[in-house]
Amino acid sequence: MRRDVVACEQLPPERVALVDLLDRLLAGGVVVTGDLVLSIADIDLVHISLRTVLSSVDEYGGIL
Amino acid sequence: MPDLTYLPDLTYLYAVAREPVSSPPGVAGSPVRTVACSGLVAYVSSVPSEQFGEEPLRRSLEDLDWLAETARAHHRVVDAVAAATTTAPVRLVTVYGDEAQVVELLERRAASFTEVLAHVTGRREWGVKAYSSPPEEPAQVGEGRGGGACEGDRQASGRACESDRQAARPGTAYLQRRRATLRGREQARRQALQRADHIHRALTALAAAGYRHRAQDPRLSGRDDVMLLNGAYLVDEARAEEFAALAGRLGGDGVEIRLTGPWAPYSFTVMEPA
Numbered sequence: 001m002r003r004d005v006v007a008c009e010q011l012p013p014e015r016v017a018l019v020d021l022l023d024r025l026l027a028g029g030v031v032v033t034g035d036l037v038l039s040i041a042d043i044d045l046v047h048i049s050l051r052t053v054l055s056s057v058d059e060y061g062g063i064l
Numbered sequence: 065m066p067d068l069t070y071l072p073d074l075t076y077l078y079a080v081a082r083e084p085v086s087s088p089p090g091v092a093g094s095p096v097r098t099v100a101c102s103g104l105v106a107y108v109s110s111v112p113s114e115q116f117g118e119e120p121l122r123r124s125l126e127d128l129d130w131l132a133e134t135a136r137a138h139h140r141v142v143d144a145v146a147a148a149t150t151t152a153p154v155r156l157v158t159v160y161g162d163e164a165q166v167v168e169l170l171e172r173r174a175a176s177f178t179e180v181l182a183h184v185t186g187r188r189e190w191g192v193k194a195y196s197s198p199p200e201e202p203a204q205v206g207e208g209r210g211g212g213a214c215e216g217d218r219q220a221s222g223r224a225c226e227s228d229r230q231a232a233r234p235g236t237a238y239l240q241r242r243r244a245t246l247r248g249r250e251q252a253r254r255q256a257l258q259r260a261d262h263i264h265r266a267l268t269a270l271a272a273a274g275y276r277h278r279a280q281d282p283r284l285s286g287r288d289d290v291m292l293l294n295g296a297y298l299v300d301e302a303r304a305e306e307f308a309a310l311a312g313r314l315g316g317d318g319v320e321i322r323l324t325g326p327w328a329p330y331s332f333t334v335m336e337p338a
Contacts, residue, residue: 016139018132019284020191020324023277023294025135028330029155030080030180032169 071113085148102174146328188326194293260292271297296331
């Protein structure tokens with residue numbers, strides 16, 4: 001199997017890989033301040049994107 | 065807790081654009097509407113305080129299913145708006161007390177939003193991920209490049225032929241082998257990093273802008289090979305094919321390239337804080 005073939009993943013929004021989406025939604029986008037109830041920018045992103053997601057992955061996929 | 069039912073809804077902000085277009089429903093299934101001010105249009109929806117108030121939100125964000133569902137709903141709205149008009153997506157979960165505060169935001173930051181929208185006009189974001197073989201297999205990583213890994217292997221087999229002499233000094237042989245393996249790995253790692261830098265530079269040169277996201281954890285991507293590059297590139301619409309072709313040429317020789325997109329310009333809508 002060739003390992004160097006470019007694959008273009010042009011997917012409808014509901015099929016985009018969650019991990020690719022979270023890269024953009026947690027590290028990208030306009031960050032606004034003031035008058036907010038809450039922005040995700042206020043929360044420790046490493047905490048959410050890694051600890052939460054990883055612990056869930058471990059929970060379902062772990063110890064194999 | 066009967067009081068909760070009387071808490072007013074909050075206002076969730078998805079994106080800012082220059083014109084109103086139609087959008088699918090947003091987070092929590094509520095309809096998306098637009099708020100206009102200063103030549104800009106904000107895409108918002110009402111969300112319940114019980115889920116999107118500050119304290120509940122901190123708890124909700126720890127729930128992967130909730131996070132996934134919210135991220136997808138947010139993306140559905142941004143993607144639909146970006147497909148129809150130039151869009152500046154806002155970071156996931158940006159919640160205001162009411163619509164008046166969003167109007168005030170558009171008024172106060174109009175110049176910054178206008179600048180960001182001008183930067184992304186006629187351009188889309190493309191994702192390029194590059195993977196290499198796992199470092200545990202240095203012979204494969206260095207393949208075809210005359211790398212130190214192969215040299216290490218040759219030394220190892222040479223020593224095997226001299227097994228009589230080596231048997232007297234098994235500790236020394238082990239250390240030599242170990243050193244050769246580590247040297248091979250270090251060299252493979254350095255080559256992989258250089259390769260990733262080269263790919264990123266080449267793609268950025270063709271694009272209007274480039275950004276390197278943190279490499280994805282293999283447990284999240286579900287792949288067992290190493291991610292060398294997790295790049296995002298803002299590309300002129302007219303150069304999309306050229307960009308994809310270049311990404312293809314940069315792969316090969318032990319490196320696999322995956323292209324994703326086009327995305328709304330999530331990675332290129334950084335605004336200086338007010």
